[in-house]
Amino acid sequence: xxxxxxxxxSGVATSQTVASKVKRILSEKKISAEVEAVDIKSLDHLIxxxxxxxxxxxxxxxxxIPTLNGIxxxxxxxxxxxxxxxxxxxx
Amino acid sequence: xxxxxxxxxxxxxxxxxxxxxxxxxxxxxxxxxSKRLVNASYGAALTERESLxxxxxxxxxIQFAIPHTDVTYVNRPFVQVVRLKKPVRFAHMxxxxxxxxxxxVFVLGIKDPKGQVGLLSEIMSCFNDQSFIDHVRTIxxxxxxxxxxxxxxxx
Numbered sequence: 669x670x671x672x673x674x675x676x677x678s679g680v681a682t683s684q685t686v687a688s689k690v691k692r693i694l695s696e697k698k699i700s701a702e703v704e705a706v707d708i709k710s711l712d713h714l715i716x717x718x719x720x721x722x723x724x725x726x727x728x729x730x731x732x733i734p735t736l737n738g739i740x741x742x743x744x745x746x747x748x749x750x751x752x753x754x755x756x757x758x759x
Numbered sequence: 760x761x762x763x764x765x766x767x768x769x770x771x772x773x774x775x776x777x778x779x780x781x782x783x784x785x786x787x788x789x790x791x792x793s794k795r796l797v798n799a800s801y802g803a804a805l806t807e808r809e810s811l812x813x814x815x816x817x818x819x820x821i822q823f824a825i826p827h828t829d830v831t832y833v834n835r836p837f838v839q840v841v842r843l844k845k846p847v848r849f850a851h852m853x854x855x856x857x858x859x860x861x862x863x864v865f866v867l868g869i870k871d872p873k874g875q876v877g878l879l880s881e882i883m884s885c886f887n888d889q890s891f892i893d894h895v896r897t898i899x900x901x902x903x904x905x906x907x908x909x910x911x912x913x914x
Contacts, residue, residue, distance in 0.1 A: 678828060680830060681879045723853065726854065739816075742883055
């Protein structure tokens with residue numbers, strides 16, 4: 669199963685919220701994937717087995733996997749474009 | 760999920776005026792600490808978290824901010840609501856080169872990230888709702904504001 673990782677500063681609020689939104693979108697689109705919310709400190713360690721990175725803080729380096737703008741999932745601004753990228757990355 | 764208990768009238772500050780974000784955070788920290796909602800390290804943690812990972816947000820309708828920090832600094836969950844007379848500058852979440860002039864600040868006291876996962880999405884959908892924004896901008900009595908927010912977040 670493909671894996672999506674969502675990371676924010678503390679893993680407390682934003683990443684959890686964005687992860688649950690991503691999960692909802694994927695289930696509506698009938699795409700199965702694991703979605704995990706983590707804090708940014710664990711990202712380097714946990715991203716290794718992931719296929720898509722949803723970034724809420726500005727990415728400090730490239731991880732070699734598709735990286736999406738997590739703020740779009742939070743505010744809804746520009747979300748459609750990010751959803752398309754998400755679907756393309758999980759196909 | 761019902762989040763209405765997180766909103767209390769003594770945690771609602773209307774028409775507040777602060778010099779800057781630091782001033783706002785100091786005042787918020789003092790008030791939260793006096794109610795024993797946060798521990799003694801909360802103020803420094805909030806400031807540090809905000810400088811590393813800013814929480815200003817904007818959509819077509821409003822600019823606002825949702826400062827928060829790690830669960831270890833929070834004794835009991837809460838949302839402190841601050842409506843500013845003069846907007847306070849925050850950096851935009853994830854885009855620290857962009858500024859937000861926040862007119863409303865929801866300080867989130869999150870104690871149980873999994874249990875409160877719906878709270879932020881509720882807040883986000885409220886800030887996309889023009890009727891919510893109009894109410895939050897215009898209600899001038901903290902008791903009425905408490906009732907309005909409890910109703911909005913209690914469904």
